[in-house]
Amino acid sequence: MCDVLTMDGDPPSTTEHTPSQVSCGQYSGRTVCSTRRNTPYRKTPRSRRLGLLGSKSALLEKTPPSPRHAPSFKGLLKKTWKLYRLSPLYNFTPTSSHLRRYGTSLSVLVGERQRKSLITETKDLVRSLISPYRELSVGPDDPECIQILITGKNLKDIPTTLVRGFMFGVELEDSLVSPDNSHFKHYPVLMVKGSVSLCKALTDWLESKFDCRVSALTFSSVDLSWMVAMWSGLSKGMKKKPVELMYSVPEEVEGLKKITYSIDSEDCQRLWDIIHTSNSNEFTEEEVKAFMDCLQSHFYGCFKVHLSSMFLTRIGTSTVYVGSDGKIKFFTDSGVIPVLRHISELSVEKSKIL
Incomplete structure (x- = not known):
């Protein structure tokens, strides 16, 4: 054994x-x-x-759904991802127009840090794109998962995705925000992959833009x-x-x-x-x-x-x-949905303890 x-x-x-x-x-x-x-x-x-x-x-051991309905x-x-716990976001509006403006705002912050040489892993930043990612929205009361991409050229001058992140809560039974409170949106988990400095720029932007707290999960x-x-x-x-x-x-x-x-x-x-x-x-x-x-x-x-x-x-x-x-x-x-459902549950529990 x-x-x-x-x-x-x-x-x-x-x-x-x-x-x-x-x-x-x-x-x-x-x-x-x-x-x-x-x-x-x-x-x-x-x-x-x-x-x-x-x-x-x-349950994972059961027959999976048909390919037509199974998300990919x-x-x-x-890939190795890093998990963070998110407090509720103030005045976050997940409409297409707002998400485009948020992407522009994030691009400006990253551009400023590049000019100050706080970010050295990349050059010629193309853009930041923030959009819905529906595959991780499962339950009827779940917030629509948000995908965050920062794209540009790496040090080898190759266009690439420099940071990829997701804000989500998978099939939540509980939330830190009342359904009647329209000023806050609660995404219990932020999952990101990218360079340390760019991920730090992303978490700093979230905290300053939406008056929230991003902490390691x-x-x-x-x-x-x-x-x-x-x-x-x-x-x-x-x-x-x-x-x-x-x-x-x-x-x-x-x-x-x-x-x-x-x-x-x-x-x-x-x-x-x-x-x-x-x-x-x-x-x-x-x-x-x-x-x-x-x-x-x-x-x-x-x-x-x-x-x-x-x-x-x-x-x-x-x-x-x-x-x-x-x-x-x-x-x-x-395994993705069952695992992230459990991670979402743990994030909410830990936020209530603190």
Whole structure:
């Protein structure tokens, strides 16, 4: 079941492994245990949705919709995106005329920063384009997803998209803004890809233009535990990737920074099917705890290391990789909507706590 173990501070093994084989690096005999336990499951909701509301067919393991109706997210796949949490935008109006004016305003800001040499990754800025992106608008009460593009020429003088971003909330059950409040629009998540300086220009423009707050959307070990437990079994019919758990080691352990635990996807699928009721659209707190306890107990049996004493910092499944720093990478079209629905839900929850 345990496919690969790699530990920072040791030379990587060059031995090939079958799914049933196990390898363990050497770490000078140090014990990787701590009295801390990072599993406060009581702080999260008792259950989470696997699919969309009122639609069991939306579960990833079900038959996907016909190609005529299935959205294509080709431009989102196999790219690393950065997630941000957005507070409600004041006086944001998503009409065509307003979006064109917003694009012009953003272009002016980026142009000014170019002239001040605060942006050096590009030259000859063409324009900023802000437009609807309907594929990420799912529920009847969802705000229409907004796509933001900054295009121009890179340092090699090649026309390209320099920044691509999306403001969205996928099938929201809750919002920070009352439906009666017409002065604010709430897009819980901003997802962007581009150079650091241009992305900073975009977030600064949003904050100054719409009197909002843009902050990094990060995930705790508990958040990531829910994600890997919910999505590990939803991969039938997809290209198999190992389920990956990356843990950071407590600082008191010298010479070792992280442990990467890879599990064969078929083993995870069998475990998931045993723990979860297959026809249920809800994944419960008890199921999350049972799933993670099984994986961590197996690891302890192999290596005598308590993963529960460490911090889960990245998870990977056949559909998506997610890091505690808010970086995300999609691998399948069918995984985009369920994953971003859950991310939207988490963003709203975290905004209410603060």
